[in-house]
Amino acid sequence: GEFLAYSAYVGNDLSTPRPEFHFPGLKPGDPWCLCAARFLQAHDEGCAPKVSLEATHMRALEIVPLEVLQGHAA
Numbered sequence: 001g002e003f004l005a006y007s008a009y010v011g012n013d014l015s016t017p018r019p020e021f022h023f024p025g026l027k028p029g030d031p032w033c034l035c036a037a038r039f040l041q042a043h044d045e046g047c048a049p050k051v052s053l054e055a056t057h058m059r060a061l062e063i064v065p066l067e068v069l070q071g072h073a074a
Helices: 002-009 036-044 058-062 066-071
Strands: none
Touching (some): 002 036, 036 058
16 A cells, blocks of 8 residues: 555565464554654654554554544544
8 A cells, every 4th residue: 555655665665474473464454553743753654544544542642633633534
């Protein structure tokens, strides 16, 4: 997906399997924990992923406005 391509572009390749770390690589739609700052960066670049609001910690609101999170709700 768009976020996975963006993440690789900024140096965090989440799509490539890393068997030495028992990491299968992500595919579009896979759930994944993402720090609020990286989410906001992706949002600002127009490629933020969907968000599970129920799984999002309240402290994320210290970085990302609620309206932004709601706009990307899964």
